[in-house]
Amino acid sequence: MKILLFAGLKDSMECESIDLDVLNQSVGQIKQFLIEQHPSSTGLIERSHVAVDQNYVGNDFLFEIEPKEIAIIPPVSGG
Amino acid sequence: MIEITKEKIDTAGVLERVNSSQSGAVVLFLGNTREFTGEKQTTWLSYECYESMAISKLNELRDHAISNWGLLDVAVVHRIGRVDLGEASVAIAVASEHRAAAFDAGRWLIDTLKEQVPIWKKEVWSDGSTEWVHPDTTQS
Numbered sequence: 001m002k003i004l005l006f007a008g009l010k011d012s013m014e015c016e017s018i019d020l021d022v023l024n025q026s027v028g029q030i031k032q033f034l035i036e037q038h039p040s041s042t043g044l045i046e047r048s049h050v051a052v053d054q055n056y057v058g059n060d061f062l063f064e065i066e067p068k069e070i071a072i073i074p075p076v077s078g079g
Numbered sequence: 080m081i082e083i084t085k086e087k088i089d090t091a092g093v094l095e096r097v098n099s100s101q102s103g104a105v106v107l108f109l110g111n112t113r114e115f116t117g118e119k120q121t122t123w124l125s126y127e128c129y130e131s132m133a134i135s136k137l138n139e140l141r142d143h144a145i146s147n148w149g150l151l152d153v154a155v156v157h158r159i160g161r162v163d164l165g166e167a168s169v170a171i172a173v174a175s176e177h178r179a180a181a182f183d184a185g186r187w188l189i190d191t192l193k194e195q196v197p198i199w200k201k202e203v204w205s206d207g208s209t210e211w212v213h214p215d216t217t218q219s
Contacts, residue, residue, distance in 0.1 A: 006129055007199035008211030054132040071129055077212035078198025079110045079169050
């Protein structure tokens with residue numbers, strides 16, 4: 001499924017979203033996979049949170065069903 | 080009132096939205112584009128957001144502030160896109176019966192917005208270079 005990217009992460013990974021099969025994977029495993037695919041973005045991925053259907057979840061969160069929306073949220077800087 | 084806009088924020092209008100005959104205190108916070116960060120000079124800031132989540136988070140913060148401080152009303156407007164020097168990227172208006180709640184809630188709202196709401200700023204420096212701001216919260 002499509003995973004949304006933003007700001008510095010979108011720039012460093014050079015795309016607005018990526019397609020990944022997330023079923024039965026944890027958030028931590030998905031972040032690790034992204035790091036392997038995009039080693040130059042390691043620091044930013046490690047510091048990013050993940051939002052599932054617009055709620056923050058921890059690294060232990062397991063995708064037992066496919067959500068509507070997943071986003072990688074690099075450290076925010078609004079205001 | 081929660082809003083994300085590409086237009087210049089009508090700051091007086093945000094204040095007016097929360098004002099009423101009940102409100103003994105109304106506090107307006109504006110976050111503006113500042114020209115200097117130490118030695119570095121900003122030309123403008125550019126903001127982007129994850130809009131659906133930003134709106135939902137801002138509504139959560141508004142609901143929490145209203146119930147926690149017993150406020151009369153809260154309005155938050157965040158601008159995205161280019162924000163020039165001295166212009167507001169965010170306006171937060173808080174109305175309450177007494178001033179302490181309005182000041183405290185306003186402070187909490189901007190602090191929590193900066194920690195939790197998925198909005199990002201990009202610095203456009205005077206030398207033409209650009210830089211996304213991703214604060215390193217693990218060191219603070």
